[in-house]
Amino acid sequence: MxxxxxxxxxxxxxxxxxxxxxxxxxSLRTGRAAASMLEPIMVDAYGALTPINQVGTVNVPEPRMITVNVWDRALVNKVEKALRESGLGINPVVDGTIIRLPIPELxxxxxxxxxxxxxxxxxxxxxxxxxxxxxxxxxxxxxxxxxxxxxxxxxxxxxxxxxxxxxxxxxxxxxxxxxxxxxxx
CATH class of the missing domain: 1.10.132.20 (Ribosome-recycling factor)
Incomplete structure (x- = not known):
């Protein structure tokens, strides 16, 4: 039964x-940098939506900074666009193939x-x-x-x-x- x-x-x-x-x-921002904040972000790469960690290396070098080292120079602008449109409220700063994300104080x-x-x-x-x-x-x-x-x-x-x-x-x-x-x- x-x-x-x-x-x-x-x-x-x-x-x-x-x-x-x-x-x-x-994915919720708490004022401290965490690579997991970027996990839900998808980048339009090579004609398909791709997770950001599959187009570059995500690092947290400082407590208030996340960096994304994009592997393909042609994708830098697409990654930046995806970060701006993600709703995280973070302004990306592009420096060559490295995108810096300073985490502002909440x-x-x-x-x-x-x-x-x-x-x-x-x-x-x-x-x-x-x-x-x-x-x-x-x-x-x-x-x-x-x-x-x-x-x-x-x-x-x-x-x-x-x-x-x-x-x-x-x-x-x-x-x-x-x-x-x-x-x-």
Whole structure:
């Protein structure tokens, strides 16, 4: 009856939502330079959208500086354009094949905006976890109609709810940590 319901699979899918949240948090600027800030940026290189780390070397030589050493001189302008249009709010400085990205100090207003963005990312992750929970509960209801006992139904519902509660706690803890990091001056 309950062979369709796999708690490990549900927990894995919930952990996938957490992993996606961590990845989104990496792209948030906290006032310190991090190469991971550039990971979502795609460059129109050779007729295809290519991750920035596949057209050049991304380094963090100083706490407030990121450099991109573009391998192909013909791509420098395209990389610069991608950085300007990325929404990071960083002004690239081109020096030959090296593009410098000075990370400005965040002001209080921008920090508050970033905490709201982090909250939005966390809410999306919670919604994803709740959708996994709903899938699990639907499978339990289907198994109940196929003859699962009421005791088994209660057991599986409690297991799904427990997994959901744990995943939501992880998301909330990650959000709190990221908000503290953003507000730290």
């Amino acid at each position: 309950a062979e369709d319901l796999d708690i490990d699979d549900l927990e894995r899918r919930m952990e996938g939502a957490m992993a996606a949240l961590r990845q989104e948090f990496l 002001n209080e207003e921008r920090r508050r905006e970033l905490t709201k963005v982090a909250g939005h990312y966390a809410e999306n992750a919670r919604v994803a976890v709740r959708n996994v929970r709903r899938d699990g509960m639907d499978k339990i209801k289907k198994a109940k109609s196929d003859g699962m006992s009421e005791d088994d139904q209660k057991f599986w519902e409690a297991a799904v709810q427990d997994a959901t509660d744990k995943a939501i706690k992880k998301i909330d803890a990650a959000l709190e940590s990221k908000q503290e990091e953003i507000m730290q001056v």
